[in-house]
Amino acid sequence: MASEALPHPERSRSEQSKDAKPPIQPNAETTPAEAVPAFAGSPVMLQYHEIKRAHPGCLLFFRMGDFYELFFEDAVAAAPALDIALTKRGRHNGADIPMCGVPVHTAEAYLARLIRAGFKVAICDQVEDPAEARRRSNKGPVKRAVVRVVTAGTLTEDGLLDARRHNYLAGIAEAGGEMGLAWLDLSTGSFALAPTSEAGLGGDLARLMPGEIVLPERLLARPPLFELFGEWKAALTPLANPRFDSEAARRRLESFYGVKALDGFGQFGRAEIAAAGALVDYIALTQQGGAAYLMPPQRVLPGSVMQIDAATRRNLELTQSLSGERRGSLLAAIDRTLTGAGARLLAEHLAGPLTIPEEIKARLDAVAFFVDRPDARAALRERLRHCPDIERALSRLSLGRGGPRDLAALRDGLGETAAIRGSLAAPGLLPLPEMLAGAERGLGEHGVLVERLGRALAAELPLFARDGGFVAAGYAPELDQLRELRDDSRRAIAALQARYAEASGVASLRIRHNNVIGYYVEVSAANVEKLGGNLGPDFMHRQTMAGAMRYTTVELGELESKIASAAERAVALELRLFQDLVGEVMARRQEIAAAAAALATLDLAAAHAECAVDGNWVRPEIDTGTGFEIRGGRHPTVEAALAGSGAFVANDCVLGEDRVWLVTGPNMAGKSTFLRQNALIAILAQIGAFVPASAAKIGIIDRLFSRVGAADDLARGRSTFMVEMVETAAILNQAGPRSFVILDEIGRGTATFDGLSIAWAALEHLHEVNRCRALFATHYHELTALAAKLPALACHTMRVKEWQGDVVFLHEVAAGTADRSYGIHVAKLAGLPAAVTSRAEEVLQILEKGEQGGALARLADDLPLFRAARPLATPEPKPSALEDMLRDIRPDELSPREALELLYRLRSLLPD
Numbered sequence: 033m034a035s036e037a038l039p040h041p042e043r044s045r046s047e048q049s050k051d052a053k054p055p056i057q058p059n060a061e062t063t064p065a066e067a068v069p070a071f072a073g074s075p076v077m078l079q080y081h082e083i084k085r086a087h088p089g090c091l092l093f094f095r096m097g098d099f100y101e102l103f104f105e106d107a108v109a110a111a112p113a114l115d116i117a118l119t120k121r122g123r124h125n126g127a128d129i130p131m132c133g134v135p136v137h138t139a140e141a142y143l144a145r146l147i148r149a150g151f152k153v154a155i156c157d158q159v160e161d162p163a164e165a166r167r168r169s170n171k172g173p174v175k176r177a178v179v180r181v182v183t184a185g186t187l188t189e190d191g192l193l194d195a196r197r198h199n200y201l202a203g204i205a206e207a208g209g210e211m212g213l214a215w216l217d218l219s220t221g222s223f224a225l226a227p228t229s230e231a232g233l234g235g236d237l238a239r240l241m242p243g244e245i246v247l248p249e250r251l252l253a254r255p256p257l258f259e260l261f262g263e264w265k266a267a268l269t270p271l272a273n274p275r276f277d278s279e280a281a282r283r284r285l286e287s288f289y290g291v292k293a294l295d296g297f298g299q300f301g302r303a304e305i306a307a308a309g310a311l312v313d314y315i316a317l318t319q320q321g322g323a324a325y326l327m328p329p330q331r332v333l334p335g336s337v338m339q340i341d342a343a344t345r346r347n348l349e350l351t352q353s354l355s356g357e358r359r360g361s362l363l364a365a366i367d368r369t370l371t372g373a374g375a376r377l378l379a380e381h382l383a384g385p386l387t388i389p390e391e392i393k394a395r396l397d398a399v400a401f402f403v404d405r406p407d408a409r410a411a412l413r414e415r416l417r418h419c420p421d422i423e424r425a426l427s428r429l430s431l432g433r434g435g436p437r438d439l440a441a442l443r444d445g446l447g448e449t450a451a452i453r454g455s456l457a458a459p460g461l462l463p464l465p466e467m468l469a470g471a472e473r474g475l476g477e478h479g480v481l482v483e484r485l486g487r488a489l490a491a492e493l494p495l496f497a498r499d500g501g502f503v504a505a506g507y508a509p510e511l512d513q514l515r516e517l518r519d520d521s522r523r524a525i526a527a528l529q530a531r532y533a534e535a536s537g538v539a540s541l542r543i544r545h546n547n548v549i550g551y552y553v554e555v556s557a558a559n560v561e562k563l564g565g566n567l568g569p570d571f572m573h574r575q576t577m578a579g580a581m582r583y584t585t586v587e588l589g590e591l592e593s594k595i596a597s598a599a600e601r602a603v604a605l606e607l608r609l610f611q612d613l614v615g616e617v618m619a620r621r622q623e624i625a626a627a628a629a630a631l632a633t634l635d636l637a638a639a640h641a642e643c644a645v646d647g648n649w650v651r652p653e654i655d656t657g658t659g660f661e662i663r664g665g666r667h668p669t670v671e672a673a674l675a676g677s678g679a680f681v682a683n684d685c686v687l688g689e690d691r692v693w694l695v696t697g698p699n700m701a702g703k704s705t706f707l708r709q710n711a712l713i714a715i716l717a718q719i720g721a722f723v724p725a726s727a728a729k730i731g732i733i734d735r736l737f738s739r740v741g742a743a744d745d746l747a748r749g750r751s752t753f754m755v756e757m758v759e760t761a762a763i764l765n766q767a768g769p770r771s772f773v774i775l776d777e778i779g780r781g782t783a784t785f786d787g788l789s790i791a792w793a794a795l796e797h798l799h800e801v802n803r804c805r806a807l808f809a810t811h812y813h814e815l816t817a818l819a820a821k822l823p824a825l826a827c828h829t830m831r832v833k834e835w836q837g838d839v840v841f842l843h844e845v846a847a848g849t850a851d852r853s854y855g856i857h858v859a860k861l862a863g864l865p866a867a868v869t870s871r872a873e874e875v876l877q878i879l880e881k882g883e884q885g886g887a888l889a890r891l892a893d894d895l896p897l898f899r900a901a902r903p904l905a906t907p908e909p910k911p912s913a914l915e916d917m918l919r920d921i922r923p924d925e926l927s928p929r930e931a932l933e934l935l936y937r938l939r940s941l942l943p944d
């Protein structure tokens with residue numbers, strides 16, 4: 033990603049000063065007609081306004097010379113976001129015109145910031161040669177046009193993207209009363225669609241985490257979706273409703289893929305087509321005709337991935353820890369991939385575990401293959417280390433914004449495929465599991481292209497083709513000749529310098545070059561004086577400097593134009609050669625995309641194997657039943673965190689006839705860890721990875737729910753308890769017989785009896801109505817009474833050992849119930865003052881006595897703790913002397929004088 037600390041865009045002096053003449057540069061890109069001070073009221077400004085009007089909702093990066101300038105409200109909005117100075121340039125309608133700008137060559141870093149801050153940016157470039165504009169009869173500003181609109185969902189540059197994650201553009205549409213969802217990653221060409229629904233949309237978006245969502249304006253006004261769209265507000269791009277017309281969308285897709293009907297790609301619903309068509313349209317709109325490469329859309333069948341809602345994803349810390357970092361997440365713990373594409377595939381798999389056993393088995397076969405063959409794995413991984421990101425390079429080249437380095441990425445990545453294919457075809461490895469055999473075929477044959485790129489590209493490559501110098505010597509004889517001409521002329525200049533020095537007798541005479549006046553002869557002022565101010569008839573004066581004079585000669589001028597034209601022709605030729613190479617790549621892009629996909633598959637399978645071997649993980653068995661049998665299960669991230677101490681205690685979890693486990697035990701005993709580890713093992717198994725256990729057998733889980741811990745969601749105005757109840761409601765309303773639910777400590781955020789009652793009723797509902805597999809952790813021991821009533825409920829507890837007045841957590845799950853909660857012990861560990869914990873022991877004893885007597889059960893009060901504790905906390909105080917005296921007073925019997933004296937006496941009893 034682009035660095036946060038951006039250099040301040042420095043301007044040349046001439047750009048900053050209004051009085052300075054515009055520099056005369058050989059390659060100046062502005063025309064004199066738009067010299068810097070003339071912006072206000074000039075034809076350029078009219079041009080600016082016209083282009084700005086055509087791109088509402090975008091900041092306009094308006095190319096002027098070496099800068100992209102922003103004006104008016106754009107400048108006011110962008111300057112603080114970029115942390116650059118807001119200046120002004122002329123006046124408009126009597127007011128200063130605010131302006132800021134960024135240098136073209138570092139624009140990407142600034143763009144990254146603006147996109148992250150939620151802006152869209154229209155890039156307006158000069159689309160004709162300024163020299164051309166000068167020659168035109170109708171003098172006017174150089175032609176400009178928006179060449180691209182940069183939005184969060186349509187990024188392709190490595191500097192703007194995370195190499196290890198997809199960046200999806202999603203589209204939502206509605207047709208015939210159904211909703212459809214489509215998503216694509218412009219930077220890799222992946223494209224998919226699926227039906228969705230008002231209820232399912234939240235989960236689908238949580239799975240994709242799109243960078244941008246296009247949707248029809250009318251959907252924004254749909255009340256059931258208000259809250260969801262509120263959460264995604266920053267990513268929404270509403271578009272006019274007609275853009276989501278399904279018939280127009282179908283035609284657009286057919287013409288995009290050059291097919292007569294979409295049936296060849298699969299059977300899609302109208303709403304899905306409408307969404308997909310709107311995306312293709314949006315790409316055309318933002319890429320201004322750049323030919324995006326998109327693979328044919330894949331349909332994700334309903335029910336083919338495990339449904340996991342946003343809260344569950346967050347709670348289980350699948351791709352981010354609760355603090356929002358990648359570190360500490362499941363993804364970070366298991367990611368051993370070596371390529372960007374492999375990492376993206378892993379993140380994609382983790383977001384949507386499979387529900388079809390055959391597909392999972394195919395992935396597991398591939399992993400097992402590499403687990404069993406460490407040498408093949410190591411050899412493959414060594415090759416993968418040298419594979420650059422082919423997918424993203426290909427996409428940039430398709431869109432016409434690739435450079436020589438993208439070609440080099442293809443050369444290097446595709447260059448590895450032959451060796452990888454060869455090693456997979458080794459007789460000892462055959463037959464390959466189906467998925468690897470497919471990948472091996474997918475790698476394809478790219479020898480000709482790789483050889484050509486190898487010959488064509490120089491060792492050092494510029495970022496942009498227009499900079500030239502990237503074609504290797506010996507690749508194109510014509511180019512070699514031009515370069516020779518250019519270099520010969522440079523040598524001729526050196527010879528000329530020697531000749532002039534000799535003729536004039538000034539040994540220090542130099543021929544130099546700068547961008548403003550080109551080549552010139554420079555002689556120090558002292559030497560000029562020695563020669564009587566005259567070097568000879570050939571020398572024409574150009575400039576007088578502080579200590580030197582600059583001249584030019586006809587001969588020097590001729591040589592200079594030879595050099596310039598040779599260099600210009602060389603760059604033009606290089607650009608043509610570049611286009612030829614790109615053309616060759618484009619002709620093979622399907623094969624190249626297939627090779628890239630194959631490399632990602634291989635990378636991921638070998639990475640899972642690496643992880644499995646490192647952690648001693650096993651292959652899970654997957655079937656269509658509803659069993660769940662984990663032996664010796666471990667928590668992947670907690671175990672990793674405890675690594676070294678080697679202290680993680682493995683636990684079994686066997687849900688069969690007893691499909692609901694009630695887990696009691698003290699705080700800090702490991703209940704949450706146990707619950708989460710089983711959910712994570714299920715996810716790992718269903719993405720086709722090995723799992724941290726000694727054995728695992730899992731009946732396919734179609735939906736996973738978790739309610740684990742919670743923090744106040746103040747941003748959405750919800751208290752902890754509210755968050756807890758919203759999440760619990762989702763589970764109780766949606767879980768079905770194939771779901772897996774983990775519920776940790778529900779009812780904690782409210783008063784004791786309230787909480788206990790909610791937990792009680794929720795447990796009954798899970799058991800009787802949802803009938804799912806569930807792990808239910810609680811500190812309400814009272815719930816264990818339900819075991820007698822609910823046949824599929826089993827009680828388990830975290831074992832604890834008391835030793836010399838101390839408590840040792842064994843982190844072991846055993847059948848039975850906990851007899852105490854050891855909260856005070858944990859409070860001691862946490863450092864509560866000793867006075868408080870010993871007082872708490874006393875209060876506890878009293879409370880427990882009360883409970884034995886049935887007192888607690890009779891209490892209707894929500895806060896029995898305080899009621900029972902109060903008499904102890906405030907012992908009856910002795911009456912004071914003042915109170916004694918007051919009590920003895922008989923007011924009716926006092927004379928006024930006695931009353932006054934009494935008042936004085938009472939007052940004297942009070943301390944001063």
Ligand code: ADP
Pocket residue numbers: 670679680681682697698699700701702703704705706843844
């Ligand atoms: P609870 O939910 O019961 O309060 P946690 O699951 O949060 O407890 O666990 C508390 C701590 O105990 C964890 O941070 C971890 O360090 C340790 N722990 C939990 N389970 C295990 C285990 N199986 N083996 C070793 N340490 C564990």
